[in-house]
Amino acid sequence: MSGERVCIALDFGSRAEVLAAARRFAGRVGWMKVGLEAFVAEGPSLVAEVAASAGGAKVFLDLKFHDIPATVAGAVASAARSGAAMVNVHASGGRAMLEAAREAADRSGLARLIAVTLLTSIDTKALADLPAAGTPEGIARRLALLAKDCGLGGVVCSATDLPAIREACGPDFFTVVPGIRPAGAGVQDQKRVATPASALAAGADLLVIGRPITAAPDPDAALSRILEEIEAAGPRT
Numbered sequence: 001m002s003g004e005r006v007c008i009a010l011d012f013g014s015r016a017e018v019l020a021a022a023r024r025f026a027g028r029v030g031w032m033k034v035g036l037e038a039f040v041a042e043g044p045s046l047v048a049e050v051a052a053s054a055g056g057a058k059v060f061l062d063l064k065f066h067d068i069p070a071t072v073a074g075a076v077a078s079a080a081r082s083g084a085a086m087v088n089v090h091a092s093g094g095r096a097m098l099e100a101a102r103e104a105a106d107r108s109g110l111a112r113l114i115a116v117t118l119l120t121s122i123d124t125k126a127l128a129d130l131p132a133a134g135t136p137e138g139i140a141r142r143l144a145l146l147a148k149d150c151g152l153g154g155v156v157c158s159a160t161d162l163p164a165i166r167e168a169c170g171p172d173f174f175t176v177v178p179g180i181r182p183a184g185a186g187v188q189d190q191k192r193v194a195t196p197a198s199a200l201a202a203g204a205d206l207l208v209i210g211r212p213i214t215a216a217p218d219p220d221a222a223l224s225r226i227l228e229e230i231e232a233a234g235p236r237t
Contacts, residue, residue: 002230005200006223007031007060007176009210010050015042019053021214026055028223031086033060033208047082058085060176060208064116066090069100076101080108088156088176091115091143098150112174114154115147117161120179120193137161141168148173154205159194162202177204182212182226196226200233 006029010018018038025032032054034047039061051059061084065072072089079087087110089101098115105113117140124136132139140161145168147155154174157165162175179193196207209226216222 002227003028004030005204005206005230006226007033007206007208008057008213008223009033009035009062009178009208011035011037011210011214013037013041015046015049018042018046019049021219022050022053022057023055024219025213025223026053026057028055028227029057031060031206032057033062033210034084035062036064039063044078044082047084051083058111059083060086060088062088062208064088064090065101066093067097069097072097073100073104076104076110076113077108080105080110084110086110086112086114086176088114088116089152091117091147091155095146095150098147098152102151112153114156114174114176115143115152116156117143117147117165118158120158137164141165144169144173156208159199159202159204162199162204166203171203174205175203176206176208178208180207180209180212182222182229196229197233200230 008025008029010021010032012018022032032050034050038046047059047061061079065075076087102113118136140157141164144155144165148169156176158179159177177199180196180199181193182195199207213219213222
């Protein structure tokens, strides 16, 4: 089903809003994302509550851990106990941190650990302020290769970085793509965005979509339109 390739971003500030959205979209998508705002406001118990309300959808806990190896390892283990099926860390934390995170995930039975390459809010202009040499695509490719070499199961990346990452890491490396905006939608604070169809054509496995659905005048209709676009795009090649 086309909904298996969609992760709804439950980016709200209260338990009531998060759970209401989880129930609203239950049974229509394969994943739901709990991010920093809700997690900080409501705590780890929210993850299990979303899982119980989501009609079988799995929970992606999107906290982007980035710290010294021991701290990140402990955080990954705690995240696994929360009931999340997928957790992410920043690839830019380096090899020792990524390996510690992967070892913690393995010990904890976490189904999937992935790494953030470069945020979709960072473009070439924003890179000029950072101590990072290269293009967004080149940086994302290097970080994806590092994550794969450290045993992680996939990455979060922009759709524009997908061709390079697919070429470097192969067809089985799991790719989670935020910054999805249907044609005609506003980009908000994102810089490197793509439509659902173009992201899938570039090789995305899972599309993370928040405001274009949750902030739409009719969220159910917005999701239906996106699912129709995904269905029309066909399976990833």
